[in-house]
Amino acid sequence: MKENLVVRGHHDMGGLPAGKVEPTEHDYEDWERRVDARMVLCCGLTGGRQGKKRLMTVDELRKNIESLTPETYDRTAYYEKWITSLTQTLIQRGVITTPELARKMHEVSRRA
Numbered sequence: 001m002k003e004n005l006v007v008r009g010h011h012d013m014g015g016l017p018a019g020k021v022e023p024t025e026h027d028y029e030d031w032e033r034r035v036d037a038r039m040v041l042c043c044g045l046t047g048g049r050q051g052k053k054r055l056m057t058v059d060e061l062r063k064n065i066e067s068l069t070p071e072t073y074d075r076t077a078y079y080e081k082w083i084t085s086l087t088q089t090l091i092q093r094g095v096i097t098t099p100e101l102a103r104k105m106h107e108v109s110r111r112a
Contacts, residue, residue, distance in 0.1 A: 061089065
């Protein structure tokens with residue numbers, strides 16, 4: 001009889017020994033607020049708008065965060081994971097293309 005083993009993803013820390021989580025309040029940086037706003041626009045406040053197609057789902061956000069390499073997952077902050085996942089989802093769905101994104105990023109970098 002073949003045994004089906006579930007392989008724990010790098011991000012999945014449930015049940016593992018860890019230190020105490022210390023919740024802290026902090027002000028969000030402007031870029032973090034913009035990432036959050038983009039998620040609301042793409043997913044809707046409740047995950048979808050009545051009669052309107054969502055650009056992405058929270059499940060897609062999670063799937064693309066969970067598919068980050070362990071190195072990327074460990075070195076990126078919370079909202080960095082969000083924007084990376086949001087970007088990947090929009091590319092996967094054909095909302096934007098990689099060349100379009102590259103052009104826009106180049107335009108923005110020239111403004112700085």
